[in-house]
Amino acid sequence: MTQLDIDVRSEHHRLLLAVSGPINSYTFTDFQEKVYKAIAQSDTAIDMEKVTALSSAGIGVIMTAMEDAEATGHGFAIVNPSEIVRLAIDSTGFGDQFPVVKSLKLV
Amino acid sequence: MGRGGSRVRAAEATVVLEAKTASILDYESFVDNLLFLTERDRCRLKLAGGEVFDNIVKHAAPLCDGRLIARAARRSGSASILLGFYFSSKSFDSVAAEAAGTDGAKPVFDPAHRRWRGMGMAMCRNLARRVSFRPGETMDRIYLEFDPA
Numbered sequence: 274m275t276q277l278d279i280d281v282r283s284e285h286h287r288l289l290l291a292v293s294g295p296i297n298s299y300t301f302t303d304f305q306e307k308v309y310k311a312i313a314q315s316d317t318a319i320d321m322e323k324v325t326a327l328s329s330a331g332i333g334v335i336m337t338a339m340e341d342a343e344a345t346g347h348g349f350a351i352v353n354p355s356e357i358v359r360l361a362i363d364s365t366g367f368g369d370q371f372p373v374v375k376s377l378k379l380v
Numbered sequence: 381m382g383r384g385g386s387r388v389r390a391a392e393a394t395v396v397l398e399a400k401t402a403s404i405l406d407y408e409s410f411v412d413n414l415l416f417l418t419e420r421d422r423c424r425l426k427l428a429g430g431e432v433f434d435n436i437v438k439h440a441a442p443l444c445d446g447r448l449i450a451r452a453a454r455r456s457g458s459a460s461i462l463l464g465f466y467f468s469s470k471s472f473d474s475v476a477a478e479a480a481g482t483d484g485a486k487p488v489f490d491p492a493h494r495r496w497r498g499m500g501m502a503m504c505r506n507l508a509r510r511v512s513f514r515p516g517e518t519m520d521r522i523y524l525e526f527d528p529a
Binding site: 295297299309325327330334336337356357360361363366 | 408412423424428
């Protein structure tokens with residue numbers, strides 16, 4: 274899968290972004306735009322089950338979204354991350370600071 | 381081109397990439413098709429190699445012939461995995477300095493682009509056992525070595 278696809282829908286009083294494909298240096302700006310827009314509006318969850326790559330640029334976007342969530346008082350979570358997403362988060366050396374949950378029911 | 385001494389390679393694959401941002405998709409596709417590696421090993425090569433690829437495009441381009449070669453190999457015996465990038469650049473030193481300078485670096489917030497930056501090579505070093513840089517007369521090289529997952 275070479276294209277990034279982001280489906281945004283409202284679910285249980287929050288925005289759910291279902292992301293498919295690679296978040297890399299070529300695609301991350303679309304991810305950035307949609308994530309920042311969502312977090313400015315409401316509680317946000319990002320379903321990353323079908324993400325096939327996550328570069329440092331994508332990690333940087335998630336870190337900024339975490340701070341935006343704190344600033345706006347909105348909830349933010351990464352849901353059901355794929356193996357490569359978990360590996361990318363762990364490789365930062367501070368993976369335990371990312372709000373990762375296995376299921377939307379746990380948000 | 382760095383044959384890794386006398387150590388025998390059980391399997392290897394090579395791709396030639398254009399030195400432009402969009403070619404990260406071709407690099408990822410190359411890694412996805414390395415079926416002699418496990419899924420977890422492919423993930424590590426995709427993440428760490430992707431960061432190296434981005435650094436080459438960002439700091440070493442324009443390359444002398446506009447292209448770079450990526451080669452992945454699994455050694456027999458130790459089963460360790462090698463990933464090499466081969467290219468020719470007049471600014472290789474700045475690539476190496478950029479990478480070396482990020483040892484233990486902390487992320488920095490880039491207000492112009494509204495995102496945290498500076499984690500790429502640190503992630504790379506946490507994913508690979510060793511990252512090394514070797515400039516050459518006609519070709520520069522970046523090697524990443526991984527223990528099998």
